Every structure is written in C-alpha cells, then in structure tokens.
Amino acid sequence: MNKVEKANQQKRKKKRFRLIYRTAILVVLFGAMLFAIVSNVLSEDEAVDVGEQAPDFxxxxxxxxxxxxxxxxxxxxxxxxxxxxxxxxxxxxxxxxxxxxxxxxxxxxxxxxxxxxxxxxxxxxxxxxxxxxxxxxxxxxxxxxxxxxxxxxxxxxxxxxxxxxxxxxxxxxxxxxxxxxxxxxxxxxxx
The missing domain is CATH 3.40.30.10 (Glutaredoxin)
Structure with a gap:
C-alpha cells in the first residue's frame, strides 16, 4: 500500500467516524425532542380544565x-x-x-x-x-x-x-x- 492509498483510507475512516458521530448526535437530539413533546402533552392532561369541579384546598x-x-x-x-x-x-x-x-x-x-x-x-x-x-x-x-x-x-x-x-x-x-x-x-x- 502506498502513501496515497493510506491517506485515502484514513480519510474514509474519518468520514465514517464523522457520519457515525453526527448520526448519534441527531438520534440523541431527536429523542430529547420527542421526550419534551410527550411530556408536554401528558402534563397538559394533568391540568384541571374547563367544565371540571375545582379541586378543594x-x-x-x-x-x-x-x-x-x-x-x-x-x-x-x-x-x-x-x-x-x-x-x-x-x-x-x-x-x-x-x-x-x-x-x-x-x-x-x-x-x-x-x-x-x-x-x-x-x-x-x-x-x-x-x-x-x-x-x-x-x-x-x-x-x-x-x-x-x-x-x-x-x-x-x-x-x-x-x-x-x-x-x-x-x-x-x-x-x-x-x-x-x-x-x-x-x-x-x-x-
């Protein structure tokens, strides 16, 4: 293997690593966004709403x-x-x-x-x-x-x-x- 081939192989490894790294970050961000949306929807359901009896306190x-x-x-x-x-x-x-x-x-x-x-x-x-x-x-x-x-x-x-x-x-x-x-x-x- 000559120097050019080694350099190309290292570039491919770096590109693959960056792709995996970026994909992992996107998956984490998507998961956080999904969690925030679901949490917000569920918390809205917990609120006392119009037409309901006001909880006593x-x-x-x-x-x-x-x-x-x-x-x-x-x-x-x-x-x-x-x-x-x-x-x-x-x-x-x-x-x-x-x-x-x-x-x-x-x-x-x-x-x-x-x-x-x-x-x-x-x-x-x-x-x-x-x-x-x-x-x-x-x-x-x-x-x-x-x-x-x-x-x-x-x-x-x-x-x-x-x-x-x-x-x-x-x-x-x-x-x-x-x-x-x-x-x-x-x-x-x-x-």
Missing part, C-alpha cells in the same frame, strides 16, 4: 383583617371565584396584579371573590410584594406546592374562573389585560 391567608386559613369550598355557593396562581419573580404576574386590585371592590360587591395563590418560597417576599402593591384581595401561600400540583400549573400566571357551583368556567394561561380580566369576571358573576 385550604391555605393560609397572608393579608386582610382576619388572617386565617381559607378553604376554597367555603366560597362555593356564595358567588364566583377568580383563582390566580402567581409569584413575585414573575413579571407578567406583577403587571396584572394592579388590574386585579382595581376591579376587586366592584366585583366583590357583585359576588365574585378574587383569590391569589403565591407559589413563592417565603412569606417575607410575598408580604413585601402585597404591601408594595397595596393588595386587599386574599393572598394565599402554597409553600409546599400541593395546590399548584393539584391544578397542574405550569406557566405563571395561570388563572381559573370558577362559578358559584365550583365548576371551572375558564382557564387562562399567561398574563391578563384589564379588558379581558373584566370580561372573564363578568362570566362568573352570580345570577
């Missing part, structure tokens, strides 16, 4: 005159409930909180309760946020993420609009504007 209320535990089922039959999952580190959550606060007195009179469930780790950051935005509607703390898991919450914010019978009328993933917030609240005003 009890959490500590951090603000208000009577700071105590609030149970969702205690609000059933009294009117509609807007249930908002949020966190202080969530920028869209920060933007929609003033809208919720501005509409709260008006819709409280109409029989709609706004309840916000924070998934932050500590009460200190939640209390600071509540004081900064002067929030008067009930702020609950889901420190163990049990309620978040029960509802299958993925993106923050996620908001549920629940009628007076405890049935979910709407589920909104992402930020609410003032206009669409008001439209959703109108849907759960008791008749």
């Amino acid at each position: 009890q959490l500590t209320q951090l603000n208000g005159e009577n700071v105590e535990n609030l149970r969702l089922s205690d609000l059933k039959g009294k009117g509609g409930v807007m249930l908002n999952f949020w966190a202080t580190y969530c920028e869209p959550c920060k933007r929609e909180m003033p809208y919720m606060e501005s509409l709260y007195p008006q819709y409280k009179e109409k029989g709609v309760e706004i309840v916000a469930v924070s998934v932050d780790m500590t009460e200190i950051v939640i209390n600071k946020f509540v004081n900064q935005y002067d929030l008067t509607f009930p702020i609950l703390h889901d420190k163990s993420s049990e309620v978040m898991d029960a509802y299958g919450i993925k993106p923050l914010p996620t908001t549920y609009f629940i009628d007076e019978n405890g049935v979910i009328v709407e589920r909104v993933l992402g930020e609410l504007t003032l206009e669409n917030l008001e439209g959703y609240l109108e849907q759960i005003v008791p008749s």
